[in-house]
Amino acid sequence: MINEKRLLDNFLKLVQIDSESFNEAKIHKVLVEELKKLGCIVYVDKSGKKFNTNAAGNIIATLKGKGKGKPFILSAHMDTVCPGVGVKPCVKKDRVTSDGTTILGADDKAGIAIILETLRVLKELKGNHPSVQVIFTLCEEVCITGAKYLDYSKIKGTDGLILDNESSEELIIRGPGKYNFNVAIHGVTAHAGVCPEKGISALDVLSKAMRLMKHGRVDKETVCNFGVISGGRITNAVLSELTLKGEVRSLNAKKLEKQIKHMKDCFAKAEKAFVKKVDGKTIQPKIEIETELSYGAQNISKTSTSVKLTIAAARKHGVNLKAIVCGGGCDANVMAQHGLALPNLGIGVEKCHSLDEYLSLPDFYRAARIVVDTVLSYRG
Ligand SMILES: [Zn+2]
Structure with a gap:
């Protein structure tokens, strides 16, 4: 029932509308108009200003069906x-690429194009279909920001699909929650040549903490990574300042919290281990830790309505859809915290985020x- 030419033409049109994160105003306008033409009731939440994108907000559009x-x-x-910016799509036999100077933007314009095509097919059924609610979010690529500010009071459904995954043979049903953290280690400086014993090296403190700490692959469901480290300006002073940035991910919410607590405990032990007296005065390192929950975990049951219906529909088209765990996060993670069970279906995009x-x-x-x-198989 889909019209391949119409779907492809629409996709090619969408990728030529510039929409890098924080600059989605143009595509926002096109989509609002398109959704209205398709007979949807369109609502734009007022979130855009909250995170400084130039579009007004996330789009929530409802196409009423029967029942x-x-x-x-x-x-x-x-x-x-x-x-x-300036994507020039090239259609080559069975694939579409960019001209090599930009990304293609099939992530996630291919998802948008499929949703618009679905609405077109439904429109042709003249109301003889379930109601559909479309959510087009802003700034997903920057810490899933749009979904965090989405007006959930307007969302009336709980089942559905996110179209933002690569392989069309995969359906993501689980994904980890993530904490970002910053650590500042304040040691005590001293002349490195004359009296290093009067200082406390921030590097020693860090080494002690890291020896106590589980990191890297913590367990089957949890990982912890220190990805950025900086500090020091000169070679002849004991290193007094180090800053680190990292992240913890876990498929299990309790384990996510447990790892954060474990890290704080290790840093606290390292602080204590370096307390000493210098010239009659007690000196000690100080460690500051900031943590921020970036998003929670997504954990959809294999027997949930959306998963069952999608797998059954895929089978009709000769695909044995695999329900998988993904190591990254997407809108689904944030939406899951608001009670939405939206597995993420692959749409045929490959090598996304690259030229x-x-x-x-x-x-x-x-x-x-x-x-x-x-x-069409959904029964609300
Ligand atoms: Zn994406």
Whole structure:
């Protein structure tokens, strides 16, 4: 029932509208108009100003269907990573690429195009379909910001799909929650040549903490990484300041909190280990730790409505869809904290966030068919 040419043409149009994160105003306008033309009731939340993007807010659009059941949710994000200005798509046999100087932006314009095509197919059914609620978010690529500010009071459904994954044979049902952290270690400086014993090296304190701490692969569900470290200006002074940035991810909310507590305990022990007296005065290092929950975990049951319906629809199109765990986060993680069970379906995008990004057309068309059939099989 989908129209491949119409779907592809629309995709090519969308990728040529610049929409790097924080600059989504143009695509925002096009999508609002398009959704209205398709007969949707369109609501734009007022979130844009809260995180300084030039678009007004996330888009929530409802296409009424028959019956009083809950709407089925379809969601994709409007922004792209850089370099995403002036995309020139090239159609080559069974795939679409950029001209090599930019990303393609199929992440996530392919998802948007499939959602618009689904609405077109539904419109042709003249109301003989379930209600659908579309969510187009802003700034997903920057810490999933748009979804964090989405006006959830307007969301009437709980089941649905996010279209923001690569392989069209995969459905992400679990993803980790994530903490970001910053650590500042304040040691005590002293002349490195004359009296190093009067100082406390921030590096020694860090080494002690790291020896006590589980990091890297913490357990099957949890990882912890120190990715950025900086400090020191001169070689002839005991290193007094070090700053570190890192992240903890876990599929399990309790383990996520446990790891943060464990790290704080290790740093506290390291602080105590270096207390000493110098010239009659007690000196000690000081460690400051800031943590921020970036997003919670996504954990959708294999027997949830959306997963079952999507797998069944995929089977009709010859795909044995695999329900998988993903190491990254997306809108689904944030939406899960608001009670939405939205597995993330692959839409045929490959090598996203690179100049080699491309869209596999057979996979893209098939994903669109799977989405249409999933929606039509939903009973609210
Ligand atoms: Zn994406």
